[in-house]
Amino acid sequence: MNIDATSPTPAHAHRAALVKQARVWVAQTFFGTLLKQMHDSPFRSELFSGGRGGQAFSSLFDQHLTERMAGGKNAEKLVNSIVKHIERAQPQLRRDEPDAARELTTNLRQTRVAPAPRD
Numbered sequence: 001m002n003i004d005a006t007s008p009t010p011a012h013a014h015r016a017a018l019v020k021q022a023r024v025w026v027a028q029t030f031f032g033t034l035l036k037q038m039h040d041s042p043f044r045s046e047l048f049s050g051g052r053g054g055q056a057f058s059s060l061f062d063q064h065l066t067e068r069m070a071g072g073k074n075a076e077k078l079v080n081s082i083v084k085h086i087e088r089a090q091p092q093l094r095r096d097e098p099d100a101a102r103e104l105t106t107n108l109r110q111t112r113v114a115p116a117p118r119d
Helices: 010-039 051-070 073-089 098-110
Strands: none
Touching: 010 051, 010 073, 051 073
């Protein structure tokens, strides 16, 4: 029996999907909220606002920035703790059940949270 070491097992694929989804959640809920509060702060300076172009593209820049922040080393602990919590909350999901992992991955993709609208 020839086992390829580079092919991921269903458990690894499931965990990778959970990590990816947890990064999205961290980006949108934690870092997105943080940046929104920074933009609404009474202490912000108009000197660095960017004018109308800054207003038009600030939401795109914030989205990109939150994704980068959630993928960094500082967010790894939060992402891993969310993944561990999800794995503990789903005891029926066994490491050797690829159908259950595929079903959970599909459910996670369908429940993506839309970014909060900016005022």
